[in-house]
Amino acid sequence: MREEVLRSLLLIDSDPAERRLVAATATRAGWSLANAVSEGALELLKGPHGREVRAALLSGWNGDTGPQLIAKLKTARPDLPIIVLADGESIACAVDAMRAGANDFLVRPVAPERLVEALSAHRDRRRAAGELAPLAEKLSPVLPLDEMVGAAPDFRAALAVAAKAARNRLPILVIGEPGAGKETFAKAIHSASLRERGPLIQVDCKAVAANIIDSTLFGHVAGAFPGAFSEKVGKVVEANGGTLLLDDIGALPLETQAALDRVLATGEVRPVGCNGSNSVDIRLIATSSAPLGPEFDPKLRERVESTNVTIPPLRDRSGDIPALARHLLTRIAEQHGGRALSIGNDALAVLMRYGWPGNVRQLAGVLFRASVKCDETSLTAEHFPHIAIQSRFSGRKSDRATEVAQMSTEDALGGPQLTLLRPDGHLRSMEEIEADLIRLAIGHYRGRMTEVARRLGIGRSTLYRKLGELGIDTTN
Secondary structure (H helix, E strand, O other), X not given: OHHHHOOEEEEEOOOHHHHHHHHHHHHHOOOEEEEEOHHHHHHHHXXXXXXXXXXXXXXXXXXXXXXXXXXXXXXXXXXXXXXXXXXXXXXXXXXXXXXXXXXXXXXXXXXXXXXXXXXXXXXXOOOOOHHHOOOOOOOOOOOOHHHOOOOOHXXXXXXXXXXXXXXXXXXXXXXXXXXXXXXXXXXXXXXXXXXXXXXXXXXXXXXXXXXXXXXXXXXXXXXXXXXXXXXXEOHHXXXXXXXXXXXXHHHOOHHHHHHHHHHHHHOEEOOEXXXXXXXXXXXXXXXXXXXXXXXOOHHHHHHHOOOEEEOOXXXXXXXXXXXXXXXXHHHHHHHOOOOOOEEOHHHHHHHHHEOOOOHHHHHHHHHHXXXXXXXXXXXXXXXXXXXXXXXXXXXXXXXXXXXXXXXXXXXXXXXXXXXXXXXXXXXXXXXXXXHHHHHHHXXXXXXOXXXXXXXXXXXXXXXXXXXXXXXXXXOO
8 A cells, every 4th residue: 555655746847737737637546746846856856755756747848958857867766757748739849858768758738648647657667668668649640441551351351341330320339459549440430431521529438437427428507416507518419410439438337328328319418407408410439448248238239339340459460560660650750750760670570579468559659769769760679679578578478479479580571371270270261261362462452452453363353243252341
C-alpha cells in the first residue's frame, strides 16, 4: 500500500488553470501533485520528499533552457520519467524535447485520458523501459480503408468485411487487442459510408464514470439530478445523421446497455429527467478488445454483433511489418515535420521477431522514438536494443512472434506466408488456399486489380469470377 500512497507528480512551470486540470485528473488516477518552477524543481527532487516523485510533467518547451533542465533532472534521478506538454501547433518542440531526453509528450489542451495513460505507462518500474513504453499521443492520421497497410489474409478479410459493412446502416462491432487499430477501422468505416458528411461522435465508455454515462450519452434536462444546473445535449443527439462510435462498449453498465438498445430499436432518445424524447438517426460502431461476454445485454449484443470485424494482432501478421514500418516512418516524417528515414533489413528482422503486445500503436511509438533520436539516414538494429533483448530473453509469449523468432533474416523478410496446414496437421482445401493467395495479392498490389490478375497469371474476368465464387468482397 505504501507504493500507492507515496506517488507524486512533479508539475513544472504550469499556469494556474492548467495546474487545476492536471491536479484533478492526477488525483482521480491516484497521484498527488507537487508544483514547482524550473529553478525549484531540482531542489524539490533532492528534498526529503523527492523520492515520492515518480514522474515529472514539464509544461511548455523552451529550446534554450529545456535541454539543460532535462539534463539536470536526469542527473539527479536517471530513472525519472519526464513528460513534456507541447502546443498543438508545435509538435516539433515535442520532438526536440524527446531528443533532449524526455520520455513522452502530450499536446495541449491536455486530454485527461491521455494524461492518465501516460502516467500509467511510466509508473511501473517492472515494465519494459525506453523504446518499449507506449507514447501517449497518437502519431498517425486516420487512413481510409483502401490505404491501410497489410497483406496477411486475416487482415485483408477484416478489411473486406469493413468495406462491405460501410455501405449499410447496421451496427458494427470491431474486435481487436489494444493498439490493433480498432479506432482507425471504425473511423475509416464512417468515412467510407453514406454518412461521411455527418458527424462522427466518439465516446470512450471506459473513461466515463458509471454515474454520468447516461447523461453523457442521452443528455439531461435542468434539475434532473443534483448538479444538473442546465440542460445538456447527449452524444447520441450530437451524432444524429452520422455515426456514434463507442469505444470499449463492454464497459457500459447493464442499465445503460438496455437504454441504448431501446434507442437503436426505436430511433427515440429520452434525456435523463425528461418525459419526452427526441428522434435520432444514428449508425452505431462499437469496439471491444474481446468478444462480448454472456453478462452483456443479450438484445444489444445481438444488435451490435450483426456485423463483426475482427482485427488480427500484429504478432499474427509479422510479414506485414516491413511495409507497415516504412509506411509509419513516412507518416511520422510528414506529421511531425521530420525527415523521411529508410530502415535496414537487420532492423526489420528485429521488429518482426518481437510479439508486439501493444500492436500497431506500440510499433508506431517505437519507430517514432527511434526516428527522433537517429542522426543517420537509415534505422538499423542498433536503434532497437530493447526490442532485441525483449524478444530474445523474455518469457512472456506476447513478446515473441513465434513463427519468425527462429528464422534467419532472409527468411523473416520473405513476406507473408500462405498457411498450407490446418492446426490438426491436415492440408487445407484448395479453395481456402486460393482465397488466401488472392487476398494476399490484392493487399500486396494495393487493390490494383489489373496488376493482381497479371501477377497471378489470369485475366481480369477470371479474377472477378473467382472473387465471386470464393466470396471475396473487395469493393469499398
